[in-house]
Every structure is written in C-alpha cells, then in structure tokens.
Amino acid sequence: MSGKTQTGQETYLLGVATTNPGDKYWQRDLPSLFGLQNKKNASIFINSNIESRYLSLPAADDSGRIPEETSLELWHKHRKQSIHAGGTVITEVLKELNLKPTDIDYLVCVTSTGFLCPGLTAYFVKEFGFKSNIHRIDLVGMGCHGGLNGMQPIVNYCRQFNKGHGLLVCVEICSSAYVIDTTISNAVVNSLFGDGCAAAVFGPNLSAIACKPQILGFESHIATEEISAMRFDFDGSKNSFYLDRNIPYVIGNQVDQPVNALLKRFDLKIRDVSHWIIHSGGKKVLDSIKYALNISAHDIRHTVSVLRDFGNLSSGSFLFSYQRLIQENLVREGDYALLMTMGPGMSIECCLLQF
C-alpha cells in the first residue's frame, strides 16, 4: 500500500467501545493468589507499572490460592468470555453510532488467546443477525499487533466500496492462556496480561461529525531474525507464552523504520505527530520506544495509563488508549495520530490517522 497514491472512499474510524471481562484484581494481591512464594517472582509483579488487571479466574480455594485450571477449562473459559465480551462491545459501538447489524459489510475478529472452529465471526453473525453475505475474517494467532492487521482489510474494503462499514472486534481472554508455575518466564507473562475486548467501526463519515479521524495509511515491519522471541510453546497440555527479555529493546531499536517510512509517504516528520497511540506492551518496551523516537512521557500518557489500569490487553489494547485520547477531548481538526502495535514475528504495525 502506498499512502497518498491510494484512491477511493475516504475511510474514518467512527467509534470505539471497550470492556474488560472477569473480575478486577490488584496487582499487589496476585503473587499470593498465584501461590508465588519466590520473592524474585513476586517482585516482577510489583515492578511492572501495573496497578490492576481484569482476569477471569476461579475463586481462590481454602489455601488462598487460585486453583490450577485444566486445558479444557481454559478453552471453555475463552469461548464463553469471548462470545460474551465480544457481544458487549459490538452492542455498545453499534448503539453509539446508531447502526444496525445489517449496516455492517465486513467483520474481522482478532484473538490469540484461544482457538475456536467455527471462529468468533460465525458466533457473532448468529447472535446479532449480521447479513448472511457479510465479508469476514477470523484472525487468530498474530498476537498483540493483530488489531492493526485486522484493521487493514476493513479499511481497504471501505475505501473500495461507497458507504461500506467494517467492524473490528479484538477479543483477548488472556487468563485463558495462563500456565501457573514458579518459572521466571511464566511469572513475567502472568504479571503482564489482562482480559480486554474492544470493537471499532470504520466507514465514511456521512454526517461529517467533527473529530472522527480519517485513516491515511498503514506500514508494517517484520524482523524474522527475532521469530522465536515472542511465542506460544505447547507444553503437552497448555500453551505457555514466552517473552525474550531483550525483545523490548530490539523493538525500540527498529521502531523508527516503519514510523519514518509511513510518515515519509505523507511528507511528515515525527514532530508532526500530535498523538501517539501505542500498544501497552509493558514498561520496558514503552521506555524503549519513548527513547528511540525521542517522544515524551506525555506523548504516551494514554498507553501508560491503560497499562497501569488493565495490564497488557494484547490486540485490543491500542483501542483502549485511543478511547482515552478521544475522552480527553483535546484533539483538534488537522491533528495527526499514529497508532502502533507490536508483537510476535517480531512485528511492528503502524497506522496514520488525521483528525
């Protein structure tokens, strides 16, 4: 895709809805609930810059610990919570925009925390009565950057067809992908991720409502020499996520490449971007990106606050940050915003918006 050469219908991000399934847990309480006696493992939770997370966990047993769930229980949890939470955000975003399910022409569901066949799109078509000829994609297994990958086909479709609307649903029940043990690797993962679900609608801004950003373009960057740095390992019964300790810095070291490539297509520089909406991947990766792009703590305030309040919500996290930007009510017409997600591959996805 090339930025300014694209033609067709102007496509806007019209609205976003979010929800957090499960119960709210304070980060300080989780090490003992997970039975982590080791001080080093517990300190990983405390030093994560996360204060609270929503998780779908069984009640603690008599010993005060969350009982270990079987792989079947985790699978059922993902299915139940995904359909419920996904339904909640779809209802909310359609209501906010006064759209009917039959107004949606393209549906993309993104998840990496569970596998369903048929996929989530089929369940939502059945539940909401979307058109039987709706275009749909179930995007499974791309990880935290998948939300922007899911956005691209929707935007391409909307650009091609007048009045078309697309719906993106990112559903991540991260507590369905937990392996609770005493390893440092799992302590890092278990200290980071939270359950979250977000939906976004794209299409023409028919009523010319102010402050709906136009989607200008996308840019991808994949560094396959880091393909093993973020991955699910199947341990025989469960998927256990692995995060290489240096991957946050590797991302920081390469992040300027897609950012500058995207901005260059629109004759822009980093200094022209007024709003940065970055995936809340964790403290280390945010530090790394902040110094790599020479942007300020203020520039990533929404990303940091989403991390603090909810943890890493995987694919839908950037939509939570975007929602906070809109709620802040500071964006001005003409402002540029850059959306960025990072994840396995190693991959960095970027999208440029203009209000």
Added chain:
Amino acid sequence: MSDFLELQTLHLIEKEETNWIEFNKVFSEEQSLRDLQKLMDYLEDYSSAKLIVFRNLDYLNQFLNSTDEFRNWEKVFDRLNRLRAVTIAVIRGVCMGLSFQLAISCDFRVASSSSSLQSIEVKNGYLPGMIIFRLAKFIGIGIAKRILFMGLPYKVEDAFQIGLIDMIFSEIEEQSTIDKFIKSLLPVQPIAIQLTRRLLDESFANSYDETIGHFIAAQYKCLNPPPKQNN
C-alpha cells in the same frame, strides 16, 4: 566553509562538524520565530553537524506579549533541547528576554567577561517563559529566585561560579576560547549526547526505579546499532 543557510534574521555556516549560527538583524518577534522554526527544520532534517554554536544573541533581546507567543517559542526551545548535536550559546553584553531563554536551552554557555544575564519579566508582572523550569535545574531554586525576583543583571563571574556560564573570554580571545571549548567536547557521539541530555534532564523528576528502566533502554540503543532494512 561547506554549507550556508541564509534567513532574514540569521545565517548558518557549516564548517567541518560545527554549525555556526549568527543572528544578524533585529526584526519582529514573529520573523525571528519563523526563522528559528526554519532553522530547527534544517538542523533536524539535513544537518549532520555535531556541534551548534549560536552567536550574536543580543539581536534576540526581545520580549513576548501573549501566551500563544510563549507557547510557540517554547516549542522551538524544546526542539533545540532534543537535538543530537551539542549546543553552545555565545553571550556578549546583556543577555535578556528571548536570548536568555535560548542560552539556557543550550547545553553550554560561553560568555565575554563584560557580559551579564538578566530577567526583568517577573518585575514587569509576568513569567519569563519555561526558563523558570530550566534555570532551577542549573543553579537551584534559591539562586533562580534571586535572578528572577530581583531582575538585576547577574554578572558573568558570578554566573561562572555557580555553573551557569561554562567559560569566560576576554574581548580579544572570543574565537580561540570557543575553539578551545569545542575541542574539549570532541569527539561528539550524537545518539549518546541526545540520550544523556534527556536522562540528565529527567533526573530531577523521575525516581531511581523509573530511571533505571530508561537507562537500560537508552544504553541498548547506544550499544546496538539498528539493522539495515531489506526493502
């Protein structure tokens, strides 16, 4: 002399690794701002200079009148503070108003023995700009209050004693003093300069626990050059 940028209120000469920027005319504050914005664009996008020296600051002894003006000028000073090059302000005579702000936004200040620094804004009932934020970091709140509340000229010898001025030159030794100062800074490593400056600036605001994460991220960037792109 290898490159040249000529604007209405200033010109830039690129000599080896140093950009020499000389203010040369008094125009309206708006024109000075426009020129400095253009200069910042040039320094960020095209210049490979590792050192930037600002001279004839007295042409910028101008004062602002509106919050919009302060906001726009502060953007320029902030950009100056984010450059990868080391910045040096050469001060002669009285340094006040915008020239004081620019001098404090630079990494270093070299001043003539007869020069002084002065801020009269608070005496006139308004704030002198984000110098209120930067000055306290250099010299502490106590002396910053003295300079800003009293509005009196602060002599260069006193400024040198407290670290606000880094080197003093006599009238006939200006160039040799600056050259000597520049030599002491070489070699300049741009990424390390930019990150060190930022971490130092943030050291007053951030906790140790926060800063150690920033330091590791910055150090990784210094020690690991990014791979080349395939496309």
